[in-house]
Amino acid sequence: MFFTSTVCSLLTANFLHFYFNLQIKREIATMKLIKHPNVVRLHEVMGSKSKIFIVLEYATGGELFDKIVNHGRMKEDEARRYFQQLINAVDFCHSRGVYHRDLKPENLLLDACGNLKVSDFGLSALSQQVRDDGLLHTACGTPNYVAPEVLNDRGYDGDSADLWSCGVILFVLLAGYLPFDDDNIMNLYKKIGTGDFTFPSWFSHGTKRFILRILDPNPMTRITIPGILKDQWFRKGYKPPIFNEKYETNLDDVDAAFNDSQESHVVEKQEQPAALNAFELIALSKGLNLENLFDIEQELKRETRFTSTCSAKELISKIEEAAKPLGFDIHKNNYKMRLENIKAGRKGNLNVATEIFQMAPSLHMVEVRKAKGDTLEFQKFYKKLSNSLKDVVWHSEDDAQVHTSKLSDQRM
Known part of the structure; x- marks a missing residue:
């Protein structure tokens, strides 16, 4: 019995070591693929026999989540500016075949100038992970921000699932609280699956209409990024990202x-x-x-x-x-x-x-x-x-x- 349990423990330890190494390697690979003004920059990777040292851009403004906690809900123009930067970053990630899968205010940082920086690609997926049906199948993320199709465990489109999370983030910025929340996890999943949430009284008509297009429980009719970029509410004061760099990427391996x-x-x-x-x-x-x-x-x-x-x-x-x-x-x-x-x-x-x-x-x-x-x-x-x-x-x-x-x- 002792021998069997010891072998199992060793196998478990080896598996966990392999899994975490794979996760770290995937996250570093993903961040090396993405250089965008609204994504935390990976500067350098160094390694010893037992440690990996990752040098990242220093976002001195902290988490967007802390800004909400400390100052409450935002005015529409401020929330729209952060949301525009978020969509710019997510759009670029998707163009590189990267799906974040854990977008939430805690993973959105701010630099010294108040610009948004997407971080933490630990749960991200690359386009090679899409199965023959064209979908991802690993259910992951933070429950309050996860799209209903991810919870259904029948496969999901990475682009559409990330956009749902973006819609939840926009709601939080404007309301100061979550659209889907419940102490009972099963009740929470039911609310997410049916799109059961209520707008606060201070939301404008245009804001409500726009968020409803994103928080559509049906991924087939949910708005896409091209649709968002054309939306009247989104385009107010919109400034496209400026790139001074050229990219050469190959995702064959x-x-x-x-x-x-x-x-x-x-x-x-x-x-x-x-x-x-x-x-x-x-x-x-x-x-x-x-x-x-x-x-x-x-x-x-x-x-x-x-x-x-x-x-x-x-x-x-x-x-x-x-x-x-x-x-x-x-x-x-x-x-x-x-x-x-x-x-x-x-x-x-x-x-x-x-x-x-x-x-x-x-x-x-x-x-x-x-x-x-x-x-x-x-x-x-x-x-x-x-x-x-x-x-x-x-x-x-x-x-x-x-x-x-x-x-x-x-x-x-």
């Missing part, structure tokens, strides 16, 4: 979005390769042993790396020269490259992402990672690539002596 900043970050002008900090070096090493960073013959899985004393530009040129004869199209962005195989393999076209990091002024590390396709094909590709790059791979003096000794033994 969540791991690629998490690992490859070329696909999930804004493309920025960069004159030098990214420098590896101490956290990143430790995360790449096995414990504190850095030998695997310098071993061209390390075990190949989904990714590998090697070091070189060549300049970053020379490395880019060498990799390009080696990959083209192997049938790969080359896409370059500063010191990152995406190699796409023209011919489809067992799991579609093999895509390989490479990035050059600076470890010291005269030493660079090249990371080669499978972004899409078959792992075995990636391993075969890398062996061919490494053979073509033997002259640029750095070897220590000890490595050189071992290599010379092996050659002498072969000649004898």
